[in-house]
Amino acid sequence: MDDLVQRFLDGERRALARIISRVENETPEGRGYLRELFPHSGKAHIIGVTGGAGAGKSTLTGALAAEYRRRGKTIGIVAVDPSSPFTQGAILGDRIRMQELALDEGVYVRSMASRGALGGLAPTIADVVAIMDAFGFDYVIVETVGAGQDEVEIAGTALTTLLVNNPGTGDDIQALKAGIIEIADILIVNKADHPGADVLVSQLQSLLALAPAGSRRPPILKTTAIRGEGLDKVADAIADHRNWLESSGELARHRARNARHSVLGTTRAILLQRIQANTPESELNALVERVANRELDPHTAAEELANYVRG
């Protein structure tokens, strides 16, 4: 191992940036760095920010980081944007909303492409978050791609998940549905200066009143992130949530759940990579063609493909 690890441990941001790339590219070198640095992680509080496209996630993330800077804390941000399903290229544009922090030495912003992962994150997100955590930031904020109703992966990575909602984007039946709303530890009504914000707050409130007795009710907070309004209350609510995690014993359960999520997710990825590497292209094409011609069902084809895991 070169001196990159030492430079990382000395707090050199260039070393952090380099190591993240290697981890993200899943090179053997990157796995070595992760092995070496993982024991240094586990100290940061990991915050997830999710919500629909255009909800204001990046702006809110930037404004929240600015609030933490006022409180003397350091922040690492990982912002995920989608990769093209056709070319695998991506436009990563979340930095545009975080200009205020561009030269702040207490903030590090890294854009990541989703690289085919489902669920709103990237295949190596947990590893990259662990690297940022190991670097010593007080908070690591993970911003998902614009999420729909079912992108709940973030809850397997973050300790506190914020769901960013906007006024005028649906009635209370939307909020009653299963899925993303269930993973929110804190509900944010962003763009609260737009009409309908109070209606949305009361809809969310009445919905939460339907939750089983004794379960934790996520607070609902109004923000106008673009003007930095309401972020002090968000930071306070995150601190309250952290305290609750600790006092209720949920923190240990969260960590165990997230570790399980990460191990199983990585196992899945390794198995798929092995199968793909071991399967001759001609064999895959033949299977696919038989399915396309309705000669074979997809499940049987997948069973055959799965045999290639041993090479």
Add this chain to the structure above:
Amino acid sequence: MTAPAKPKIRVLIAKPGLDGHDRGAKVVARALRDGGCEVIYTGIRQTPEMIAEAALQEDVDVVGLSILSGAHLELFPRIVDELKRRKVDDVILFCGGIIPEEDTKALEKLGFQAIFRPGTNTQDIVKFVYENVKK
């Protein structure tokens, strides 16, 4: 062992100075995206420090600067200095926009490996990136 997928090329497209228009930068960003690159776009009105810091944090392979205002000989040397100050000394640099022919030599000396002027085929930019990044 399984072979990892080929690492993606990461490109920073930045607009230094006071230009208000970024159509050209967006066209280039889009072409590189369609060419399979991961493109970080910073938006307009970036200072040399902001561009260099973004290049460092994002660990990009390539920095492409778009400028229309005529301030390239003022701003580009400062960007190169800021990159050096951060030891970001191995990125491929290219630029584009309204850049007179007579400034070509000065920009080459600064380390710019290509200058793309109006009328460039965007595929030439994609080709340039793939030919120059060693990955």
